[in-house]
Amino acid sequence: MVCERAAAFVQRPCFNPAWLVSLALAAIISHTALAASAEKGRAAYIAHGCWQCHGFAGQGGITGPELASHPAPMEAFAAFVRTTNGAMPPYSETILSNDDLTEIHAYLESIPKPPDYKTIPLLSDVRQ
Numbered sequence: 001m002v003c004e005r006a007a008a009f010v011q012r013p014c015f016n017p018a019w020l021v022s023l024a025l026a027a028i029i030s031h032t033a034l035a036a037s038a039e040k041g042r043a044a045y046i047a048h049g050c051w052q053c054h055g056f057a058g059q060g061g062i063t064g065p066e067l068a069s070h071p072a073p074m075e076a077f078a079a080f081v082r083t084t085n086g087a088m089p090p091y092s093e094t095i096l097s098n099d100d101l102t103e104i105h106a107y108l109e110s111i112p113k114p115p116d117y118k119t120i121p122l123l124s125d126v127r128q
């Protein structure tokens with residue numbers, strides 16, 4: 001029986017490896033779902049023209065600030081995009097669906113943080 005064999009292996013009275021397998025599967029599935037959502041988010045980010053002011057990788061541009069890596073929590077992010085009345089035009093649900101907005105948020109979160117310039121020899125040499 002699986003339980004007895006596993007018990008001998010881990011030196012525990014009764015260890016069921018099934019939960020480990022399901023934990024691993026859950027991690028893989030949620031990672032895949034996140035990646036898929038970020039992928040769709042990138043398409044929505046481009047289709048809705050966010051890149052025009054915030055840059056293709058959310059790095060910021062002349063017009064819009066950086067959005068990559070650490071966007072505000074979803075609720076605050078959505079509230080801003082829906083109701084802003086400054087230099088950025090507000091995006092109502094009619095033109096930008098909640099699903100697209102959630103995926104854009106996932107995309108921005110998925111962008112890796114750039115390395116500290118001090119860890120890049122060429123840049124740290126120049127600044128000394």
Ligand code: HEC
Nearest residue numbers: 048049050052053063064065077080084086087088091104
């Ligand atoms: C016409 C230029 C323009 C476009 C297009 C645009 N933004 Fe912006 N965005 C801005 C500017 C400028 C700001 C700075 C705040 C302000 O002045 O409104 C800003 C701020 C933001 C902020 C707040 C950032 C912060 O750090 O406070 C978020 C979030 C944001 N934009 C998301 C988006 C998303 C998502 C899209 C696409 C659906 C988008 N923006 C499209 C110009 C733009």
